[in-house]
Amino acid sequence: MDEIDFSICRALFMDSRQTFAEIGKAIGLTPQAVHRRVQDLIEAGVIKGTVARPTTYAMGRMWVIVHGWSKGRSMKEVGDRLSKSPDIMVMMMASGNYLYVHGAVSTANDLANFVSFVQKEASISDPTVAIVNLPALDPDKAMTPLDLQIMRSLSKDSRRPVSEVAEEVGISVKTARKRIERLQKEGLVNFSIHWNPDTLGDTLSNIHITVKDGIEREKVAMALIKRCAQYTLRTYSFSNLPNQYIITMWTKNVRDLQQVCDDLEGEGIFDSVVMHIMHGIRYYEEINAKRWAEMMPIRKPKVSR
DSSP, rough: OOOOHHHOOOOOOOHOOOHHHHHHHHTTTHHHHHHHHHHHHHHTTTOOOOOOEEEEETTTOEEEEEEBBBBOHHHHHHHHHTTTTTEEEEEEEEEEEEEEEEEEEESHHHHHHHHHHHHHHTTTTSSSEEEBBOOOOOOGOOOOHHHHHHHHHTTTTTTTTHHHHHHHHOOOOOHHHHHHHHHHTTOOEEEEEEEEEETTTEEEEEEEEEEEOOHHHHHHHHEEEEHHHEEEEEEEEEEEEEEHHHHHEEEESSSHHHHHHHHHHHSOOOOEEEEEEEEEEEHHHHHHHHHHHHHHOOOOOOOOO
């Protein structure tokens, strides 16, 4: 991939319902050029489908990342064992069997159980538990049964035309569009892609940053924007680890990644800058489907006797 491909992937990762015209306008390409690049990325296996998921905010849950070195012999077997948890969302694998296990938990007890489960099944003897900064769900903004029907129709193809969604659910196109826009605005749904940049040999990494005590957050933000904004996919901050950040980043190669880390260290405001190069991501979409079902149980048709 090149920088333009990454910009397109980042745009779709953050909102896969964006039109090619909207993406093109933001990065200086025609809609046709964006479409061609997206098709090439799909054919190369870098983009493996679009999805709609309820956010942890919408579910009223905590987003937790349990990460650390795994002593498991097979990461596939570890991933299979982790699929037994109803709270798991994603497993990211880095070099040296460093794992990031994302989960969505409801209570402090669920959190403790999830951490223990991951620690055992992933063979992580000394895990770090990081709770992603999120606001509490406003009950007045919760999804309605109709919202859930609309989102379920988009769950396996978030780019479906609004007209198809409206017809499937049995509402007007105007109503469907208005509700989708509200759900996005309120942060209740995540429209994204399954993204695998390592397919083409590109470097996806997580950079762990620890900020020195007493450094203002505005200064940290400016340093991150200055040094790595153009490569950043997502930045995580944590309610229980206020001085720590994890930046998920794309670069063409390890050399460019090392340069970013060197530049961050040169800012003089970080105690440590540590990179972990990713080599695989496992999405648990079957668990995601169950979450939709839990939020709105599927009604089975009556069987006549």
